[in-house]
Amino acid sequence: MITLHDASNLAHRLGRQAEAVCRHYLSVGHREGHYWVVGDVRNTPGRSMFVRLEDSPKGPAGKWVDAATGEHGDLIDVIRESCGLLRFKEIADEARAFLSMPLPGPTPAAVRQPAPPHRSPVAARRLFDMSRPIAGTLVQLYLRERGITDLRGTGNLRFHPRCYYRPDEHSPIEIWPAMIAAVTDLDGRISGVHRTWLDPTRRDKAPIDTPRRAMGDLLGNAVRFGIGGEVLAAGEGIETVLSIRQVLPDMPMLAALSAAHLAAIHFPDTLRRLYILRDDDSAGDRARDRLVERANAAGIESIVISPQLGDFNEDLCTLGLDALRRGARLQIGPQEMGRFMA
Known part of the structure:
Protein backbone atom coordinates (compact mmCIF):
# COMPACT_ATOMS: atom_id res chain seq x y z
CA MET A 1 0.00 0.00 0.00
CA ILE A 2 1.41 3.40 -0.99
CA THR A 3 1.15 6.02 1.75
CA LEU A 4 1.18 9.81 1.70
CA HIS A 5 4.73 9.61 3.09
CA ASP A 6 5.77 7.47 0.09
CA ALA A 7 4.33 10.04 -2.31
CA SER A 8 6.05 12.90 -0.54
CA ASN A 9 9.36 11.03 -0.54
CA LEU A 10 9.05 10.28 -4.27
CA ALA A 11 8.23 13.92 -5.06
CA HIS A 12 11.26 15.06 -3.02
CA ARG A 13 13.62 12.62 -4.76
CA LEU A 14 12.29 13.62 -8.16
CA GLY A 15 12.80 17.27 -7.25
CA ARG A 16 16.51 16.60 -6.61
CA GLN A 17 16.71 15.54 -10.29
CA ALA A 18 14.18 18.07 -11.56
CA GLU A 19 15.96 18.96 -14.79
CA ALA A 20 16.51 15.30 -15.71
CA VAL A 21 12.82 14.59 -15.03
CA CYS A 22 11.80 17.50 -17.25
CA ARG A 23 14.13 16.49 -20.06
CA HIS A 24 12.60 12.99 -20.01
CA TYR A 25 8.88 13.66 -19.44
CA LEU A 26 8.58 17.23 -20.78
CA SER A 27 10.94 16.73 -23.70
CA VAL A 28 9.49 19.40 -26.00
CA GLY A 29 10.39 22.12 -23.48
CA HIS A 30 13.70 23.78 -22.66
CA ARG A 31 15.58 25.37 -19.78
CA GLU A 32 15.44 29.12 -19.21
CA GLY A 33 17.43 30.24 -16.19
CA HIS A 34 16.17 28.41 -13.13
CA TYR A 35 13.03 27.07 -14.84
CA TRP A 36 11.96 24.48 -17.41
CA VAL A 37 9.52 26.04 -19.86
CA VAL A 38 6.93 24.00 -21.79
CA GLY A 39 3.35 24.31 -23.05
CA ASP A 40 1.61 22.25 -20.37
CA VAL A 41 1.93 19.25 -18.08
CA ARG A 42 1.01 16.91 -20.97
CA ASN A 43 4.24 17.85 -22.82
CA THR A 44 2.66 20.16 -25.37
CA PRO A 45 4.88 22.74 -27.13
CA GLY A 46 4.51 26.25 -25.74
CA ARG A 47 5.62 28.61 -23.00
CA SER A 48 2.88 28.78 -20.38
CA MET A 49 4.13 26.18 -17.87
CA PHE A 50 7.17 26.78 -15.64
CA VAL A 51 8.88 24.07 -13.57
CA ARG A 52 11.25 25.22 -10.82
CA LEU A 53 14.57 23.40 -11.26
CA GLU A 54 16.29 24.45 -8.02
CA ASP A 55 15.19 25.03 -4.44
CA SER A 56 14.49 28.69 -3.74
CA PRO A 57 12.69 30.88 -1.19
CA LYS A 58 9.64 30.62 -3.47
CA GLY A 59 9.46 26.84 -3.11
CA PRO A 60 11.23 23.52 -3.65
CA ALA A 61 12.55 22.21 -6.95
CA GLY A 62 9.98 20.33 -8.99
CA LYS A 63 7.03 22.58 -8.25
CA TRP A 64 5.33 23.95 -11.36
CA VAL A 65 2.54 26.27 -12.42
CA ASP A 66 0.73 26.70 -15.72
CA ALA A 67 0.13 30.43 -16.19
CA ALA A 68 -2.52 29.82 -18.84
CA THR A 69 -4.78 27.52 -16.80
CA GLY A 70 -3.77 28.10 -13.19
CA GLU A 71 -2.90 24.40 -12.80
CA HIS A 72 -0.03 23.63 -10.44
CA GLY A 73 1.61 20.60 -8.89
CA ASP A 74 4.81 18.64 -8.51
CA LEU A 75 6.77 16.15 -10.60
CA ILE A 76 4.48 13.28 -9.58
CA ASP A 77 1.74 15.13 -11.46
CA VAL A 78 4.07 15.59 -14.44
CA ILE A 79 4.64 11.83 -14.66
CA ARG A 80 0.94 11.10 -14.30
CA GLU A 81 -0.19 13.47 -17.03
CA SER A 82 2.68 13.06 -19.50
CA CYS A 83 2.44 9.24 -19.37
CA GLY A 84 -1.35 9.11 -19.27
CA LEU A 85 -1.34 6.93 -16.14
CA LEU A 86 -4.52 6.37 -14.16
CA ARG A 87 -3.63 4.75 -10.83
CA PHE A 88 -1.17 6.05 -8.27
CA LYS A 89 0.61 2.70 -8.07
CA GLU A 90 1.41 2.97 -11.79
CA ILE A 91 2.67 6.53 -11.31
CA ALA A 92 4.82 5.50 -8.35
CA ASP A 93 6.23 2.52 -10.25
CA GLU A 94 7.12 4.80 -13.18
CA ALA A 95 8.79 7.29 -10.81
CA ARG A 96 10.76 4.53 -9.10
CA ALA A 97 11.86 3.14 -12.45
CA PHE A 98 13.13 6.58 -13.44
CA LEU A 99 14.95 6.92 -10.12
CA SER A 100 16.18 3.28 -10.32
CA MET A 101 14.61 2.55 -6.96
CA PRO A 102 13.42 -0.99 -6.13
CA LEU A 103 9.71 -1.66 -6.47
CA PRO A 104 7.86 -2.40 -3.22
CA GLY A 105 6.65 -5.92 -2.55
CA PRO A 106 2.92 -6.65 -2.74
CA THR A 107 0.84 -6.25 0.40
CA PRO A 108 -1.75 -8.87 1.40
CA ALA A 109 -4.53 -6.44 0.50
CA ALA A 110 -3.04 -5.91 -2.94
CA VAL A 111 -2.87 -9.68 -3.45
CA ARG A 112 -6.48 -10.14 -2.41
CA GLN A 113 -7.83 -7.26 -4.47
CA PRO A 114 -5.52 -6.50 -7.39
CA ALA A 115 -6.25 -3.28 -9.22
CA PRO A 116 -6.83 -3.55 -12.97
CA PRO A 117 -3.69 -2.98 -15.11
CA HIS A 118 -3.40 0.14 -17.23
CA ASP A 217 -9.21 -8.33 -23.91
CA LEU A 218 -9.16 -8.91 -27.69
CA LEU A 219 -9.13 -12.65 -28.38
CA GLY A 220 -12.46 -13.75 -29.83
CA ASN A 221 -13.88 -10.23 -29.67
CA ALA A 222 -14.08 -7.58 -32.39
CA VAL A 223 -15.12 -4.09 -33.49
CA ARG A 224 -18.75 -4.62 -34.53
CA PHE A 225 -20.94 -2.80 -37.04
CA GLY A 226 -24.59 -3.78 -36.79
CA ILE A 227 -26.18 -6.52 -34.71
CA GLY A 228 -25.20 -10.01 -35.75
CA GLY A 229 -27.96 -12.51 -36.49
CA GLU A 230 -28.13 -15.37 -38.97
CA VAL A 231 -25.73 -13.61 -41.38
CA LEU A 232 -22.42 -11.95 -40.53
CA ALA A 233 -19.38 -10.72 -42.46
CA ALA A 234 -15.96 -10.74 -40.78
CA GLY A 235 -12.69 -9.12 -41.84
CA GLU A 236 -9.40 -7.92 -40.42
CA GLY A 237 -9.10 -4.12 -40.50
CA ILE A 238 -11.64 -1.44 -39.62
CA GLU A 239 -11.15 0.39 -42.92
CA THR A 240 -11.40 -2.87 -44.87
CA VAL A 241 -14.71 -3.78 -43.28
CA LEU A 242 -16.13 -0.26 -43.60
CA SER A 243 -15.18 -0.28 -47.30
CA ILE A 244 -17.26 -3.35 -48.17
CA ARG A 245 -19.98 -1.93 -45.96
CA GLN A 246 -20.30 0.96 -48.42
CA VAL A 247 -22.04 -1.47 -50.81
CA LEU A 248 -23.56 -3.78 -48.17
CA PRO A 249 -24.60 -1.18 -45.57
CA ASP A 250 -27.20 -3.33 -43.81
CA MET A 251 -25.14 -6.50 -43.43
CA PRO A 252 -23.80 -6.95 -39.85
CA MET A 253 -20.01 -6.98 -39.92
CA LEU A 254 -17.04 -7.12 -37.60
CA ALA A 255 -13.37 -6.17 -37.76
CA ALA A 256 -11.16 -8.59 -35.83
CA LEU A 257 -8.11 -6.22 -36.12
CA SER A 258 -5.61 -8.87 -37.28
CA ALA A 259 -5.47 -12.12 -39.25
CA ALA A 260 -4.77 -14.15 -36.11
CA HIS A 261 -7.73 -12.62 -34.27
CA LEU A 262 -9.97 -13.08 -37.33
CA ALA A 263 -9.29 -16.81 -37.23
CA ALA A 264 -10.34 -16.89 -33.55
CA ILE A 265 -13.58 -14.84 -33.54
CA HIS A 266 -16.45 -16.09 -31.41
CA PHE A 267 -19.57 -17.14 -33.35
CA PRO A 268 -23.01 -15.93 -32.21
CA ASP A 269 -25.40 -18.79 -31.44
CA THR A 270 -27.75 -17.48 -34.14
CA LEU A 271 -25.14 -17.49 -36.93
CA ARG A 272 -25.95 -19.61 -39.99
CA ARG A 273 -23.93 -17.99 -42.78
CA LEU A 274 -20.50 -16.35 -42.43
CA TYR A 275 -18.96 -14.16 -45.14
CA ILE A 276 -15.18 -14.05 -44.74
CA LEU A 277 -13.68 -10.78 -46.03
CA ARG A 278 -10.27 -12.01 -47.07
CA ASP A 279 -7.13 -9.87 -47.34
CA ASP A 280 -4.98 -10.95 -50.30
CA ASP A 281 -1.83 -12.07 -48.48
CA SER A 282 -0.48 -15.20 -46.83
CA ALA A 283 -1.75 -14.21 -43.38
CA GLY A 284 -5.19 -13.60 -44.87
CA ASP A 285 -5.12 -17.04 -46.51
CA ARG A 286 -4.27 -18.73 -43.22
CA ALA A 287 -7.03 -16.86 -41.39
CA ARG A 288 -9.50 -17.79 -44.14
CA ASP A 289 -8.62 -21.48 -43.99
CA ARG A 290 -8.84 -21.64 -40.20
CA LEU A 291 -12.12 -19.72 -40.11
CA VAL A 292 -13.68 -21.95 -42.80
CA GLU A 293 -12.60 -25.02 -40.81
CA ARG A 294 -14.11 -23.68 -37.57
CA ALA A 295 -17.34 -22.57 -39.28
CA ASN A 296 -17.81 -25.97 -40.93
CA ALA A 297 -17.27 -27.72 -37.61
CA ALA A 298 -19.96 -25.50 -36.07
CA GLY A 299 -22.43 -26.18 -38.89
CA ILE A 300 -22.13 -22.62 -40.26
CA GLU A 301 -22.01 -22.03 -44.01
CA SER A 302 -18.90 -20.00 -44.95
CA ILE A 303 -18.48 -17.93 -48.10
CA VAL A 304 -15.19 -16.19 -48.91
CA ILE A 305 -15.28 -12.75 -50.54
CA SER A 306 -11.96 -11.70 -52.08
CA PRO A 307 -10.76 -8.25 -53.19
CA GLN A 308 -9.39 -7.60 -56.66
CA LEU A 309 -6.32 -5.88 -55.16
CA GLY A 310 -4.75 -6.19 -51.72
CA ASP A 311 -7.85 -5.47 -49.62
CA PHE A 312 -11.28 -3.94 -50.00
CA ASN A 313 -10.19 -0.43 -49.07
CA GLU A 314 -7.57 -0.58 -51.82
CA ASP A 315 -10.33 -1.71 -54.21
CA LEU A 316 -12.54 1.19 -53.10
CA CYS A 317 -9.83 3.85 -53.35
CA THR A 318 -8.24 2.58 -56.58
CA LEU A 319 -11.08 1.00 -58.57
CA GLY A 320 -14.02 2.96 -57.19
CA LEU A 321 -17.38 2.25 -55.59
CA ASP A 322 -19.04 0.78 -58.68
CA ALA A 323 -16.25 -1.76 -59.18
CA LEU A 324 -16.43 -2.71 -55.51
CA ARG A 325 -20.19 -3.19 -55.84
CA ARG A 326 -19.82 -5.37 -58.94
CA GLY A 327 -17.21 -7.52 -57.25
CA ALA A 328 -19.38 -8.01 -54.17
CA ARG A 329 -22.45 -8.80 -56.29
CA LEU A 330 -20.58 -11.64 -58.00
CA GLN A 331 -19.53 -13.20 -54.69
CA ILE A 332 -22.37 -12.89 -52.19
CA GLY A 333 -25.26 -15.31 -52.18
CA PRO A 334 -28.38 -14.33 -54.17
CA GLN A 335 -30.44 -14.52 -50.99
CA GLU A 336 -28.46 -11.52 -49.64
CA MET A 337 -28.67 -9.29 -52.75
CA GLY A 338 -31.94 -7.58 -52.02
CA ARG A 339 -31.60 -7.85 -48.27
CA PHE A 340 -28.24 -6.14 -47.74
CA MET A 341 -26.92 -4.55 -50.93
CA ALA A 342 -27.36 -0.80 -51.43
Whole structure:
Protein backbone atom coordinates (compact mmCIF):
# COMPACT_ATOMS: atom_id res chain seq x y z
CA MET A 1 0.00 0.00 0.00
CA ILE A 2 1.41 3.40 -0.99
CA THR A 3 1.15 6.02 1.75
CA LEU A 4 1.18 9.81 1.70
CA HIS A 5 4.73 9.61 3.09
CA ASP A 6 5.77 7.47 0.09
CA ALA A 7 4.33 10.04 -2.31
CA SER A 8 6.05 12.90 -0.54
CA ASN A 9 9.36 11.03 -0.54
CA LEU A 10 9.05 10.28 -4.27
CA ALA A 11 8.23 13.92 -5.06
CA HIS A 12 11.26 15.06 -3.02
CA ARG A 13 13.62 12.62 -4.76
CA LEU A 14 12.29 13.62 -8.16
CA GLY A 15 12.80 17.27 -7.25
CA ARG A 16 16.51 16.60 -6.61
CA GLN A 17 16.71 15.54 -10.29
CA ALA A 18 14.18 18.07 -11.56
CA GLU A 19 15.96 18.96 -14.79
CA ALA A 20 16.51 15.30 -15.71
CA VAL A 21 12.82 14.59 -15.03
CA CYS A 22 11.80 17.50 -17.25
CA ARG A 23 14.13 16.49 -20.06
CA HIS A 24 12.60 12.99 -20.01
CA TYR A 25 8.88 13.66 -19.44
CA LEU A 26 8.58 17.23 -20.78
CA SER A 27 10.94 16.73 -23.70
CA VAL A 28 9.49 19.40 -26.00
CA GLY A 29 10.39 22.12 -23.48
CA HIS A 30 13.70 23.78 -22.66
CA ARG A 31 15.58 25.37 -19.78
CA GLU A 32 15.44 29.12 -19.21
CA GLY A 33 17.43 30.24 -16.19
CA HIS A 34 16.17 28.41 -13.13
CA TYR A 35 13.03 27.07 -14.84
CA TRP A 36 11.96 24.48 -17.41
CA VAL A 37 9.52 26.04 -19.86
CA VAL A 38 6.93 24.00 -21.79
CA GLY A 39 3.35 24.31 -23.05
CA ASP A 40 1.61 22.25 -20.37
CA VAL A 41 1.93 19.25 -18.08
CA ARG A 42 1.01 16.91 -20.97
CA ASN A 43 4.24 17.85 -22.82
CA THR A 44 2.66 20.16 -25.37
CA PRO A 45 4.88 22.74 -27.13
CA GLY A 46 4.51 26.25 -25.74
CA ARG A 47 5.62 28.61 -23.00
CA SER A 48 2.88 28.78 -20.38
CA MET A 49 4.13 26.18 -17.87
CA PHE A 50 7.17 26.78 -15.64
CA VAL A 51 8.88 24.07 -13.57
CA ARG A 52 11.25 25.22 -10.82
CA LEU A 53 14.57 23.40 -11.26
CA GLU A 54 16.29 24.45 -8.02
CA ASP A 55 15.19 25.03 -4.44
CA SER A 56 14.49 28.69 -3.74
CA PRO A 57 12.69 30.88 -1.19
CA LYS A 58 9.64 30.62 -3.47
CA GLY A 59 9.46 26.84 -3.11
CA PRO A 60 11.23 23.52 -3.65
CA ALA A 61 12.55 22.21 -6.95
CA GLY A 62 9.98 20.33 -8.99
CA LYS A 63 7.03 22.58 -8.25
CA TRP A 64 5.33 23.95 -11.36
CA VAL A 65 2.54 26.27 -12.42
CA ASP A 66 0.73 26.70 -15.72
CA ALA A 67 0.13 30.43 -16.19
CA ALA A 68 -2.52 29.82 -18.84
CA THR A 69 -4.78 27.52 -16.80
CA GLY A 70 -3.77 28.10 -13.19
CA GLU A 71 -2.90 24.40 -12.80
CA HIS A 72 -0.03 23.63 -10.44
CA GLY A 73 1.61 20.60 -8.89
CA ASP A 74 4.81 18.64 -8.51
CA LEU A 75 6.77 16.15 -10.60
CA ILE A 76 4.48 13.28 -9.58
CA ASP A 77 1.74 15.13 -11.46
CA VAL A 78 4.07 15.59 -14.44
CA ILE A 79 4.64 11.83 -14.66
CA ARG A 80 0.94 11.10 -14.30
CA GLU A 81 -0.19 13.47 -17.03
CA SER A 82 2.68 13.06 -19.50
CA CYS A 83 2.44 9.24 -19.37
CA GLY A 84 -1.35 9.11 -19.27
CA LEU A 85 -1.34 6.93 -16.14
CA LEU A 86 -4.52 6.37 -14.16
CA ARG A 87 -3.63 4.75 -10.83
CA PHE A 88 -1.17 6.05 -8.27
CA LYS A 89 0.61 2.70 -8.07
CA GLU A 90 1.41 2.97 -11.79
CA ILE A 91 2.67 6.53 -11.31
CA ALA A 92 4.82 5.50 -8.35
CA ASP A 93 6.23 2.52 -10.25
CA GLU A 94 7.12 4.80 -13.18
CA ALA A 95 8.79 7.29 -10.81
CA ARG A 96 10.76 4.53 -9.10
CA ALA A 97 11.86 3.14 -12.45
CA PHE A 98 13.13 6.58 -13.44
CA LEU A 99 14.95 6.92 -10.12
CA SER A 100 16.18 3.28 -10.32
CA MET A 101 14.61 2.55 -6.96
CA PRO A 102 13.42 -0.99 -6.13
CA LEU A 103 9.71 -1.66 -6.47
CA PRO A 104 7.86 -2.40 -3.22
CA GLY A 105 6.65 -5.92 -2.55
CA PRO A 106 2.92 -6.65 -2.74
CA THR A 107 0.84 -6.25 0.40
CA PRO A 108 -1.75 -8.87 1.40
CA ALA A 109 -4.53 -6.44 0.50
CA ALA A 110 -3.04 -5.91 -2.94
CA VAL A 111 -2.87 -9.68 -3.45
CA ARG A 112 -6.48 -10.14 -2.41
CA GLN A 113 -7.83 -7.26 -4.47
CA PRO A 114 -5.52 -6.50 -7.39
CA ALA A 115 -6.25 -3.28 -9.22
CA PRO A 116 -6.83 -3.55 -12.97
CA PRO A 117 -3.69 -2.98 -15.11
CA HIS A 118 -3.40 0.14 -17.23
CA ARG A 119 -4.17 -1.83 -20.42
CA SER A 120 -7.12 -3.72 -18.93
CA PRO A 121 -10.72 -3.64 -20.19
CA VAL A 122 -11.45 -1.12 -17.42
CA ALA A 123 -8.85 1.28 -18.81
CA ALA A 124 -10.14 0.62 -22.33
CA ARG A 125 -13.70 1.52 -21.35
CA ARG A 126 -12.44 4.65 -19.63
CA LEU A 127 -10.63 5.76 -22.79
CA PHE A 128 -13.72 5.11 -24.91
CA ASP A 129 -15.90 7.08 -22.49
CA MET A 130 -13.46 10.01 -22.67
CA SER A 131 -13.82 10.14 -26.47
CA ARG A 132 -16.62 11.73 -28.48
CA PRO A 133 -18.74 10.80 -31.54
CA ILE A 134 -16.97 11.09 -34.87
CA ALA A 135 -19.43 13.38 -36.69
CA GLY A 136 -17.63 16.57 -37.77
CA THR A 137 -14.25 15.37 -36.45
CA LEU A 138 -10.91 14.41 -37.95
CA VAL A 139 -12.01 10.75 -37.90
CA GLN A 140 -14.80 11.53 -40.35
CA LEU A 141 -12.35 13.39 -42.58
CA TYR A 142 -9.83 10.53 -42.36
CA LEU A 143 -12.43 7.96 -43.37
CA ARG A 144 -13.65 10.18 -46.19
CA GLU A 145 -10.09 10.29 -47.55
CA ARG A 146 -10.26 6.47 -47.61
CA GLY A 147 -13.48 6.58 -49.65
CA ILE A 148 -15.68 5.73 -46.65
CA THR A 149 -18.60 8.15 -46.51
CA ASP A 150 -21.58 6.04 -45.40
CA LEU A 151 -21.11 5.88 -41.64
CA ARG A 152 -24.41 4.36 -40.59
CA GLY A 153 -24.02 2.00 -37.66
CA THR A 154 -20.59 3.25 -36.60
CA GLY A 155 -21.45 4.37 -33.09
CA ASN A 156 -18.61 2.26 -31.71
CA LEU A 157 -16.09 4.58 -33.42
CA ARG A 158 -15.13 7.73 -31.54
CA PHE A 159 -12.63 10.58 -31.69
CA HIS A 160 -10.06 11.54 -29.06
CA PRO A 161 -8.30 14.85 -29.81
CA ARG A 162 -5.29 14.23 -27.52
CA CYS A 163 -4.53 10.52 -27.25
CA TYR A 164 -1.22 9.53 -25.70
CA TYR A 165 1.30 7.62 -27.80
CA ARG A 166 4.59 6.23 -26.51
CA PRO A 167 6.89 4.47 -29.02
CA ASP A 168 8.49 2.37 -26.26
CA GLU A 169 9.08 2.45 -22.53
CA HIS A 170 12.24 4.51 -22.94
CA SER A 171 10.70 7.24 -25.12
CA PRO A 172 8.76 10.35 -24.13
CA ILE A 173 5.01 10.57 -24.54
CA GLU A 174 3.66 12.04 -27.78
CA ILE A 175 0.15 13.38 -28.23
CA TRP A 176 -1.87 12.80 -31.41
CA PRO A 177 -5.55 12.82 -32.28
CA ALA A 178 -6.91 9.31 -32.67
CA MET A 179 -9.80 7.19 -33.87
CA ILE A 180 -10.95 5.06 -30.94
CA ALA A 181 -12.86 1.86 -31.76
CA ALA A 182 -14.68 -0.18 -29.12
CA VAL A 183 -13.87 -3.89 -29.11
CA THR A 184 -16.89 -5.80 -27.77
CA ASP A 185 -17.84 -9.34 -26.87
CA LEU A 186 -20.92 -11.19 -28.10
CA ASP A 187 -23.07 -9.47 -25.46
CA GLY A 188 -21.94 -6.00 -26.54
CA ARG A 189 -19.72 -5.34 -23.51
CA ILE A 190 -16.59 -3.32 -24.22
CA SER A 191 -13.57 -5.56 -23.63
CA GLY A 192 -10.93 -3.37 -25.28
CA VAL A 193 -10.27 -0.52 -27.67
CA HIS A 194 -8.31 -0.04 -30.87
CA ARG A 195 -6.50 3.24 -31.45
CA THR A 196 -5.55 4.68 -34.84
CA TRP A 197 -3.45 7.80 -34.37
CA LEU A 198 -4.07 10.44 -37.04
CA ASP A 199 -2.17 13.32 -38.65
CA PRO A 200 -4.51 16.34 -38.80
CA THR A 201 -2.47 18.01 -41.55
CA ARG A 202 -2.71 15.07 -43.98
CA ARG A 203 -5.97 13.42 -42.87
CA ASP A 204 -4.02 10.18 -42.78
CA LYS A 205 -2.44 7.96 -40.15
CA ALA A 206 0.09 9.75 -37.97
CA PRO A 207 3.74 9.48 -39.11
CA ILE A 208 4.78 7.24 -36.19
CA ASP A 209 6.19 3.72 -36.04
CA THR A 210 2.97 1.99 -34.92
CA PRO A 211 -0.04 4.19 -35.71
CA ARG A 212 -2.41 1.36 -34.79
CA ARG A 213 -2.52 -0.32 -31.38
CA ALA A 214 -5.10 -2.24 -29.40
CA MET A 215 -5.52 -2.70 -25.66
CA GLY A 216 -7.71 -4.86 -23.45
CA ASP A 217 -9.21 -8.33 -23.91
CA LEU A 218 -9.16 -8.91 -27.69
CA LEU A 219 -9.13 -12.65 -28.38
CA GLY A 220 -12.46 -13.75 -29.83
CA ASN A 221 -13.88 -10.23 -29.67
CA ALA A 222 -14.08 -7.58 -32.39
CA VAL A 223 -15.12 -4.09 -33.49
CA ARG A 224 -18.75 -4.62 -34.53
CA PHE A 225 -20.94 -2.80 -37.04
CA GLY A 226 -24.59 -3.78 -36.79
CA ILE A 227 -26.18 -6.52 -34.71
CA GLY A 228 -25.20 -10.01 -35.75
CA GLY A 229 -27.96 -12.51 -36.49
CA GLU A 230 -28.13 -15.37 -38.97
CA VAL A 231 -25.73 -13.61 -41.38
CA LEU A 232 -22.42 -11.95 -40.53
CA ALA A 233 -19.38 -10.72 -42.46
CA ALA A 234 -15.96 -10.74 -40.78
CA GLY A 235 -12.69 -9.12 -41.84
CA GLU A 236 -9.40 -7.92 -40.42
CA GLY A 237 -9.10 -4.12 -40.50
CA ILE A 238 -11.64 -1.44 -39.62
CA GLU A 239 -11.15 0.39 -42.92
CA THR A 240 -11.40 -2.87 -44.87
CA VAL A 241 -14.71 -3.78 -43.28
CA LEU A 242 -16.13 -0.26 -43.60
CA SER A 243 -15.18 -0.28 -47.30
CA ILE A 244 -17.26 -3.35 -48.17
CA ARG A 245 -19.98 -1.93 -45.96
CA GLN A 246 -20.30 0.96 -48.42
CA VAL A 247 -22.04 -1.47 -50.81
CA LEU A 248 -23.56 -3.78 -48.17
CA PRO A 249 -24.60 -1.18 -45.57
CA ASP A 250 -27.20 -3.33 -43.81
CA MET A 251 -25.14 -6.50 -43.43
CA PRO A 252 -23.80 -6.95 -39.85
CA MET A 253 -20.01 -6.98 -39.92
CA LEU A 254 -17.04 -7.12 -37.60
CA ALA A 255 -13.37 -6.17 -37.76
CA ALA A 256 -11.16 -8.59 -35.83
CA LEU A 257 -8.11 -6.22 -36.12
CA SER A 258 -5.61 -8.87 -37.28
CA ALA A 259 -5.47 -12.12 -39.25
CA ALA A 260 -4.77 -14.15 -36.11
CA HIS A 261 -7.73 -12.62 -34.27
CA LEU A 262 -9.97 -13.08 -37.33
CA ALA A 263 -9.29 -16.81 -37.23
CA ALA A 264 -10.34 -16.89 -33.55
CA ILE A 265 -13.58 -14.84 -33.54
CA HIS A 266 -16.45 -16.09 -31.41
CA PHE A 267 -19.57 -17.14 -33.35
CA PRO A 268 -23.01 -15.93 -32.21
CA ASP A 269 -25.40 -18.79 -31.44
CA THR A 270 -27.75 -17.48 -34.14
CA LEU A 271 -25.14 -17.49 -36.93
CA ARG A 272 -25.95 -19.61 -39.99
CA ARG A 273 -23.93 -17.99 -42.78
CA LEU A 274 -20.50 -16.35 -42.43
CA TYR A 275 -18.96 -14.16 -45.14
CA ILE A 276 -15.18 -14.05 -44.74
CA LEU A 277 -13.68 -10.78 -46.03
CA ARG A 278 -10.27 -12.01 -47.07
CA ASP A 279 -7.13 -9.87 -47.34
CA ASP A 280 -4.98 -10.95 -50.30
CA ASP A 281 -1.83 -12.07 -48.48
CA SER A 282 -0.48 -15.20 -46.83
CA ALA A 283 -1.75 -14.21 -43.38
CA GLY A 284 -5.19 -13.60 -44.87
CA ASP A 285 -5.12 -17.04 -46.51
CA ARG A 286 -4.27 -18.73 -43.22
CA ALA A 287 -7.03 -16.86 -41.39
CA ARG A 288 -9.50 -17.79 -44.14
CA ASP A 289 -8.62 -21.48 -43.99
CA ARG A 290 -8.84 -21.64 -40.20
CA LEU A 291 -12.12 -19.72 -40.11
CA VAL A 292 -13.68 -21.95 -42.80
CA GLU A 293 -12.60 -25.02 -40.81
CA ARG A 294 -14.11 -23.68 -37.57
CA ALA A 295 -17.34 -22.57 -39.28
CA ASN A 296 -17.81 -25.97 -40.93
CA ALA A 297 -17.27 -27.72 -37.61
CA ALA A 298 -19.96 -25.50 -36.07
CA GLY A 299 -22.43 -26.18 -38.89
CA ILE A 300 -22.13 -22.62 -40.26
CA GLU A 301 -22.01 -22.03 -44.01
CA SER A 302 -18.90 -20.00 -44.95
CA ILE A 303 -18.48 -17.93 -48.10
CA VAL A 304 -15.19 -16.19 -48.91
CA ILE A 305 -15.28 -12.75 -50.54
CA SER A 306 -11.96 -11.70 -52.08
CA PRO A 307 -10.76 -8.25 -53.19
CA GLN A 308 -9.39 -7.60 -56.66
CA LEU A 309 -6.32 -5.88 -55.16
CA GLY A 310 -4.75 -6.19 -51.72
CA ASP A 311 -7.85 -5.47 -49.62
CA PHE A 312 -11.28 -3.94 -50.00
CA ASN A 313 -10.19 -0.43 -49.07
CA GLU A 314 -7.57 -0.58 -51.82
CA ASP A 315 -10.33 -1.71 -54.21
CA LEU A 316 -12.54 1.19 -53.10
CA CYS A 317 -9.83 3.85 -53.35
CA THR A 318 -8.24 2.58 -56.58
CA LEU A 319 -11.08 1.00 -58.57
CA GLY A 320 -14.02 2.96 -57.19
CA LEU A 321 -17.38 2.25 -55.59
CA ASP A 322 -19.04 0.78 -58.68
CA ALA A 323 -16.25 -1.76 -59.18
CA LEU A 324 -16.43 -2.71 -55.51
CA ARG A 325 -20.19 -3.19 -55.84
CA ARG A 326 -19.82 -5.37 -58.94
CA GLY A 327 -17.21 -7.52 -57.25
CA ALA A 328 -19.38 -8.01 -54.17
CA ARG A 329 -22.45 -8.80 -56.29
CA LEU A 330 -20.58 -11.64 -58.00
CA GLN A 331 -19.53 -13.20 -54.69
CA ILE A 332 -22.37 -12.89 -52.19
CA GLY A 333 -25.26 -15.31 -52.18
CA PRO A 334 -28.38 -14.33 -54.17
CA GLN A 335 -30.44 -14.52 -50.99
CA GLU A 336 -28.46 -11.52 -49.64
CA MET A 337 -28.67 -9.29 -52.75
CA GLY A 338 -31.94 -7.58 -52.02
CA ARG A 339 -31.60 -7.85 -48.27
CA PHE A 340 -28.24 -6.14 -47.74
CA MET A 341 -26.92 -4.55 -50.93
CA ALA A 342 -27.36 -0.80 -51.43
